[in-house]
Structures are given as C-alpha cells and as structure tokens.
Amino acid sequence: MSDAAQPTDEHVPTDDDFEPIEVFPESTEMDLRPGADNCYKCSTCDTNCPVAEVDDEFPGPKFQGPEQWRLKRQDDHDIDDSVMKCSNCMRCDHACPSEVPLSQMHNTARGEYVEKQMSKRSLEYWRNRLLSNYRTMAHLGSKVPRLTNFMMGLGVTRVFNEKVLKITSEREFPAFATETFREWWDARGGYATSRERARAAREARGEKTTAETDKRIAYFHGCYSNYNTPEVGKALVRVYEHFGYEVMVPDQRCSGTPMYANGMLGDAERAAKTNVPELAAAIEEGADVIASCTSCSMSLRQEYPELFDIDGVHEVSNNTWEGLEYLRVHEDLKGELEGTTTDLPNLAYHAPCHARNQGLDGQAIEVLSAIDGVEAHDVGDSCSGISGTYGWKAENYDTSMKIGEEMFEHMEAADATHGLTECPTCSMQMEHGTGYDILHPLEILADALLDGGETQSSSGTGPA
Ligand code: SF4
Ligand code: SF4
Numbered sequence: 026m027s028d029a030a031q032p033t034d035e036h037v038p039t040d041d042d043f044e045p046i047e048v049f050p051e052s053t054e055m056d057l058r059p060g061a062d063n064c065y066k067c068s069t070c071d072t073n074c075p076v077a078e079v080d081d082e083f084p085g086p087k088f089q090g091p092e093q094w095r096l097k098r099q100d101d102h103d104i105d106d107s108v109m110k111c112s113n114c115m116r117c118d119h120a121c122p123s124e125v126p127l128s129q130m131h132n133t134a135r136g137e138y139v140e141k142q143m144s145k146r147s148l149e150y151w152r153n154r155l156l157s158n159y160r161t162m163a164h165l166g167s168k169v170p171r172l173t174n175f176m177m178g179l180g181v182t183r184v185f186n187e188k189v190l191k192i193t194s195e196r197e198f199p200a201f202a203t204e205t206f207r208e209w210w211d212a213r214g215g216y217a218t219s220r221e222r223a224r225a226a227r228e229a230r231g232e233k234t235t236a237e238t239d240k241r242i243a244y245f246h247g248c249y250s251n252y253n254t255p256e257v258g259k260a261l262v263r264v265y266e267h268f269g270y271e272v273m274v275p276d277q278r279c280s281g282t283p284m285y286a287n288g289m290l291g292d293a294e295r296a297a298k299t300n301v302p303e304l305a306a307a308i309e310e311g312a313d314v315i316a317s318c319t320s321c322s323m324s325l326r327q328e329y330p331e332l333f334d335i336d337g338v339h340e341v342s343n344n345t346w347e348g349l350e351y352l353r354v355h356e357d358l359k360g361e362l363e364g365t366t367t368d369l370p371n372l373a374y375h376a377p378c379h380a381r382n383q384g385l386d387g388q389a390i391e392v393l394s395a396i397d398g399v400e401a402h403d404v405g406d407s408c409s410g411i412s413g414t415y416g417w418k419a420e421n422y423d424t425s426m427k428i429g430e431e432m433f434e435h436m437e438a439a440d441a442t443h444g445l446t447e448c449p450t451c452s453m454q455m456e457h458g459t460g461y462d463i464l465h466p467l468e469i470l471a472d473a474l475l476d477g478g479e480t481q482s483s484s485g486t487g488p489a
Contacts, residue, residue: 061092061095067122067123069122070090070120070121071117073117073119075116076111076428080424086111091125093134104137104142108131112413112415113132113415114378114412115323115379116378132331135285136288136289139289139290140288140290148190153288153414156417157284157292159283160278160296163248167202170200174200191420192419193416197457199249199449202254205252207251209255209259210274216274219271222266226267226269232269240268240269241271241272241310242272242312243273243312244315245280247279247280248279249318250318261315267475268361275307278295278300281296281329282321282324286414286415293332294332297335297338301329301336301337305337305341313346315346315348316345316347317447317465318448319347319385319448320379322347323382326345327382348447349388353388365396365397367473369443369469371443372443373436373461374444375432375451377451380448390403393445401445404432405432409428410425410429411450412425413450441461443464444456445466447465
C-alpha cells in the first residue's frame with residue numbers, strides 16, 4: 026500500500042443515511058430451525074448464563090435459542106421479548122456440549138424482534154439505537170473532547186439521561202481523549218513511518234529487511250481505543266514495530282458487537298460492509314488482522330461469517346487474531362520478556378467472556394508473569410456483568426452489578442495496584458465496582474519491552 030493510500034477517518038462513510046436491510050429475506054439462509062435439533066436439553070447453557078443466575082424472570086439461553094426456533098418451526102410464532110434481556114455475553118455458546126449455535130440464534134431472534142415487533146417510535150428503540158451506535162456519538166464528541174467531557178459529567182446531563190433516555194446515571198460516561206488514536210497515527214506519519222521503524226527493528230534483530238517481509242499487520246482498533254483509550258492502540262503499534270511488524274491502519278467502523286446485542290443487524294451489516302473489504306484488501310497485501318479488543322476480534326471471527334454474506338468475510342474471519350495471541354504464536358514472547366521489569370507489577374486480571382470464547386482467558390497471566398517481579402492474579406471466571414451496552418441501560422443496572430459482585434470481591438481480595446483486562450466495557454465495570462485503575466495487557470507489554478516501567482494508565486490517572 027502506498028503512503029498516500031493510508032486511510033484516515035475522513036473517507037469513512039457517515040451514519041447519516043440509514044438504509045434498513047431485510048434481516049429475514051425470503052431465502053432460508055438465516056433459518057436456524059434445523060440447528061435446534063442438535064439440542065438435547067441438558068440445560069448446561071442455562072446453568073452458565075449469568076443473567077439467568079440473578080434474574081428469575083429471564084428464561085435463559087435454551088429457551089431463547091433452540092426452544093424458540095422449534096416453536097417457529099410449527100407456525101410463524103412471535104419472538105419472546107425476553108430476548109432483549111440477554112446480555113450477549115456468549116457464555117452459553119462456549120458451554121454447550123452439542124455445538125448448538127446459540128448466540129447466532131439469539132442474534133437473529135433479536136434482529137427479527139426489533140425489525141418486526143419493536144415500535145420504531147418507542148423510546149427503547151431510539152435509546153438502544155443511540156447506545157449501539159457509540160461510534161457516531163464518539164466521532165462527534167471527540168471533535169470537542171474537553172467540552173463533551175465537561176457536559177457529560179454534569180449532574181443535569183446524567184439526570185436527563187436517566188429520566189428521559191433510561192441510560193443509568195450511576196455510571197460515569199467514559200472520557201474522550203484529546204487526541205484520537207487515528208489523529209496520533211496520522212501525525213506520526215502513518216504507514217510510511219511504521220514501515221521504516223519496523224525495518225530498523227528487523228535489522229537490529231538480524232531479520233529480513235526488504236519490502237518482501239511477511240511481517241505486516243492491519244490493526245483493527247475499534248471505537249474505544251480510537252476515541253477513549255488511544256494509549257492501548259499506541260502500545261500495540263509500538264510493541265508490534267519492536268518485533269519488526271509493519272502496521273497498517275485501514276479505514277474501519279464499529280465491529281458490530283453493540284449492534285448485535287441490541288438487534289440492530291442493519292446497522293451492523295452496514296459497518297461490516299466497510300470493514301470487510303478494507304480488511305480483506307490488507308490481507309491481500311500480506312497482512313494479518315489484529316484487534317486489541319476481544320469483542321472486536323470475536324465479531325470479525327465468529328459473528329461476521331455467521332450473520333453476513335459479504336465478499337471476503339471468510340478471509341477476514343480466518344486471518345483475524347487478538348493482539349497478544351498473535352505474538353504468543355509468532356514470536357518468542359516469553360524469551361523476549363526475560364529480564365524485563367515494570368513499575369506496575371501487581372495486577373488483578375479479569376478474562377472477558379468473549380476472550381474465553383476464543384480460548385484466550387489464560388494467556389495474559391501466562392505472558393505477563395514472564396516479566397520480573399510481576400504478580401498477576403486471576404480474579405476468577407465470572408462475568409463482569411456490564412456486557413457492552415447492557416449495563417448502561419437503567420433497567421439492567423442492578424442486575425449488571427449483581428452479576429459483577431463475584432468479580433468485585435475477588436479483585437478486592439487480590440490486593441493489587443491495578444486491574445487488567447482486554448475488554449473496554451469490562452474495564453469500565455471493574456473500575457466502577459472497585460475504584461481500581463485498569464490497564465490493557467498490551468500496555469504492560471509496551472512498558473516492560475520499551476519503556477522500562479513508565480506506563481500511565483488508560484484512565485489517565487497514572488499508577489495508583
Ligand atoms: S447446552 Fe446445548 S444441548 Fe444443552 S440445553 Fe443448551 S443448547 Fe441444548
Ligand atoms: S449470551 Fe449470555 S446472557 Fe445471553 S443467554 Fe447466553 S449466557 Fe445468557
């Protein structure tokens with residue numbers, strides 16, 4: 026890719042011209058009724074559902090998935106509105122021993138419910154639409170970040186959000202960075218600078234330095250690393266360049282995760298129609314796709330091919346990795362970390378549900394423990410409870426905090442200085458429930474490999 030072709034936000038389509046898509050067209054491609062036959066009613070999914078555990082009225086994943094699709098086989102049965110109470114944590118998917126496509130069933134059922142049964146004039150619809158299109162809000166808010174942060178922090182704004190929009194006033198709105206990741210990237214010189222730095226690093230490592238290198242990645246930063254925690258994106262770029270990788274940053278929109286959770290499949294498909302061709306083009310140029318958020322990598326890997334028929338969707342799915350996972354597989358990460366130190370050695374780690382689904386739950390502790398003096402405590406396998414937009418809805422706030430209780434208790438017992446996780450919304454819940462500053466594993470990696478212990482936390486408050 027030429028330097029001139031390096032993307033910026035300017036070329037990304039806006040969300041102004043919404044065109045609803047037909048989620049359930051006449052074709053039977055999205056018909057999951059046959060998948061319901063794989064369910065043998067063991068109820069393992071129900072016992073692993075964090076919402077069902079604390080909310081007696083939620084019928085659980087078995088009902089939302091196979092039972093509902095069986096009913097639809099008999100007649101054109103309405104979707105039960107309880108599907109909107111599923112937090113989309115996807116733990117049921119992981120738990121099912123019979124490979125029933127539970128989350129795909131839930132996502133399509135939610136899509137059908139919103140499309141056919143939810144009033145487009147209802148407050149709930151517009152609140153959910155607003156929450157699931159966070160990127161649009163963030164794009165506007167980050168134009169004047171200090172003013173937006175001030176306005177969003179006002180008591181009157183929080184009361185308005187709670188009373189009118191039914192967005193909980195209990196949580197603090199995440200602050201926008203004064204410089205987005207993409208602004209930093211462009212000012213730094215984009216791909217041209219990254220290519221030069223990576224070549225110099227390869228030379229220093231005694232590796233191939235020509236343009237023919239296979240050490241090239243396309244970074245999918247998602248919304249939160251771009252607008253709220255650019256430190257995470259910067260850490261990823263610097264760490265990958267240290268290992269000799271040239272970093273490309275393709276044009277991109279939201280990965281779609283909050284949209285699936287709210288049944289906004291039309292919005293998710295429109296975003297995917299930007300993301301898939303951009304990422305597929307980078308793959309054509311020899312890059313692998315790397316995400317720093319485990320929900321983004323989950324979406325590109327699993328939900329895209331499950332939900333969308335877009336050219337290149339399988340190439341993107343098959344070539345997407347999470348940031349730490351890729352380095353574990355392709356580099357001697359532990360060897361490289363031997364003898365390094367960090368000023369942030371005492372960490373309480375929470376594995377996001379979407380990291381578990383990708384088999385990534387143990388890796389952060391395993392890798393970071395190779396740094397001298399690091400004590401990384403696993404705070405257990407419970408769900409954090411926030412699940413993206415779920416815990417921001419006023420009606421779900423108490424349930425969200427009940428689900429999170431076990432994690433809060435374990436974090437407090439860990440007696441660490443910082444929390445650690447790969448998921449931005451788990452990070453919000455961890456900070457909200459315990460007061461810890463939260464870091465991303467890539468920030469610790471950058472600190473140990475490159476900074477010798479000078480990391481500042483993503484929340485901007487620095488080490489506690
Ligand atoms: S875990 Fe799988 S097989 Fe068991 S009840 Fe749930 S969907 Fe059916
Ligand atoms: S996705 Fe999570 S909340 Fe939804 S049914 Fe499955 S386990 Fe329960």
